[in-house]
Amino acid sequence: MKILITGGAGFIGSAVIRHLIQNTSHQVMNIDKLTYAGNLASLECVSDDDRYSFEQVDITNRIEIERVFSKYQPDAVMHLAAESHVDRSIDGPAAFIETNVIGTYVLLDVAMHYFSALSDTRRKLFRFIHVSTDEVYGDLSPQEQPFTESSPYQPSSPYSASKASSDHLVRAWHRTYGLPVIVTNCSNNYGAYQYPEKLIPVVILNALAGKPLPIYGNGQQVRDWLYVDDHAKALVAVLEKGKVGETYNIGGNNEQTNMAIVLAVCDVLEVLVPNKPQGLKTYRDLITHVDDRPGHDKRYSIDTTKIEQELGWKPQESFESGLRKTVEWYLANPS
Incomplete structure (x- = not known):
C-alpha cells in the first residue's frame, strides 16, 4: 500500500514509519509541519529508503493537503498529527483547536473528495486510520x-x-459520507525519540x-503505559486487518502511578549510571513535589480485549x- 502518514516526524508517527519501512513492503509518504515536537532525526535510519518520502506540510492548509493527495495517490491515511501535551493545552488551547479539530476536518474533507473519485476497486481498499x-x-x-471502546x-x-x-x-x-474510517485510542506511550517534555524523558534528563x-501533587495519578514500538505494530x-467503522483501544496492560x-x-x-552528579547520594533524592495540574485526571486504564481477540495483537x-531500553536510548543519544 501507499500510506500517507500525518505527523510522521513526531514521537509515535516516527515509530510507525520506522516499523513500516523496516518490517513491511508498504510505501510511506510523511507529511509533518515540523513544530517543536517534530524531528526528522527520528527518521534518519529510513530516510534514504526508496519507499519513504517527506514533505513539510501543515494539515490545516487545504491547498497543500489537496496537492499531496493528488501527487501521491494514497491507498490509506494514518492520521497522527496532533498537539498532545496537556500542560501546553492549558496554557494555550488555541493551537490544539487549530491542529486537532480544524486540521482533522481539512484532512477528512479532502480525503472524502479524493475517495469519492477512486475506482471501485481502490475504494474497497482505502482506509482512514485516526x-x-x-x-x-x-x-x-x-x-x-478499565475503559472499553x-x-x-x-x-x-x-x-x-x-x-x-x-x-x-x-x-x-x-x-x-461513508468514508472508511477506523479510530484507535491509546494509553500513555514511552520509548526512544520522545520529546523531553513528557514524564519519562524529563525524569531521565533531569536526574x-x-x-x-x-x-x-502526591504522585498517585495512575496511567497505563504502552511501549511505542508495540503501539506502532498495533x-x-x-490498518491491515481492522474493521471499517470500528474503534480499537490500544494499551500496555501496565497501570503505574x-x-x-x-x-x-x-x-x-x-x-x-552509578556515577552521579557531585554530592548526590541517590537519584531518588531529587524527587520534588509541585502543585498539581488543574483538572488533573486521577486514573486511566484501558481494556485491550477487543484488539487482542479480533486482530491478534498484544504488547510484546x-x-x-521497555523502560530499560528507553533509558539506554537516552544515554546513547544525548544530542
Missing part, C-alpha cells in the same frame, strides 16, 4: 473497570476535548543533570524491559 487517546474518556476511580466521552483538558472533537468528526464522516524530578495491524514511574527510572539509572514489551 489515532487518538484514552484521555477522551476522562478518568476513573481506583475501583472502576463503548465508554462515554468525558474529556477533562483542552487537549483531550480537542481530541474528542476530532474523534466525533471522524465518525461523522463515516456515518454521513542525569542533578536537577529536581518534579511530581504533580496501528499497522489495525506517576510516583512509581519516577522511582523506576531512578532505579534503572542507579544501575546504568514488559514495562521493565
Whole structure:
C-alpha cells in the first residue's frame, strides 16, 4: 500500500514509519509541519529508503493537503498529527483547536473528495486510520473497570476535548459520507525519540543533570503505559486487518502511578549510571513535589480485549524491559 502518514516526524508517527519501512513492503509518504515536537532525526535510519518520502506540510492548509493527495495517490491515511501535551493545552488551547479539530476536518474533507473519485476497486481498499487517546474518556476511580471502546466521552483538558472533537468528526464522516474510517485510542506511550517534555524523558534528563524530578501533587495519578514500538505494530495491524467503522483501544496492560514511574527510572539509572552528579547520594533524592495540574485526571486504564481477540495483537514489551531500553536510548543519544 501507499500510506500517507500525518505527523510522521513526531514521537509515535516516527515509530510507525520506522516499523513500516523496516518490517513491511508498504510505501510511506510523511507529511509533518515540523513544530517543536517534530524531528526528522527520528527518521534518519529510513530516510534514504526508496519507499519513504517527506514533505513539510501543515494539515490545516487545504491547498497543500489537496496537492499531496493528488501527487501521491494514497491507498490509506494514518492520521497522527496532533498537539498532545496537556500542560501546553492549558496554557494555550488555541493551537490544539487549530491542529486537532480544524486540521482533522481539512484532512477528512479532502480525503472524502479524493475517495469519492477512486475506482471501485481502490475504494474497497482505502482506509482512514485516526489515532487518538484514552484521555477522551476522562478518568476513573481506583475501583472502576478499565475503559472499553463503548465508554462515554468525558474529556477533562483542552487537549483531550480537542481530541474528542476530532474523534466525533471522524465518525461523522463515516456515518454521513461513508468514508472508511477506523479510530484507535491509546494509553500513555514511552520509548526512544520522545520529546523531553513528557514524564519519562524529563525524569531521565533531569536526574542525569542533578536537577529536581518534579511530581504533580502526591504522585498517585495512575496511567497505563504502552511501549511505542508495540503501539506502532498495533496501528499497522489495525490498518491491515481492522474493521471499517470500528474503534480499537490500544494499551500496555501496565497501570503505574506517576510516583512509581519516577522511582523506576531512578532505579534503572542507579544501575546504568552509578556515577552521579557531585554530592548526590541517590537519584531518588531529587524527587520534588509541585502543585498539581488543574483538572488533573486521577486514573486511566484501558481494556485491550477487543484488539487482542479480533486482530491478534498484544504488547510484546514488559514495562521493565521497555523502560530499560528507553533509558539506554537516552544515554546513547544525548544530542
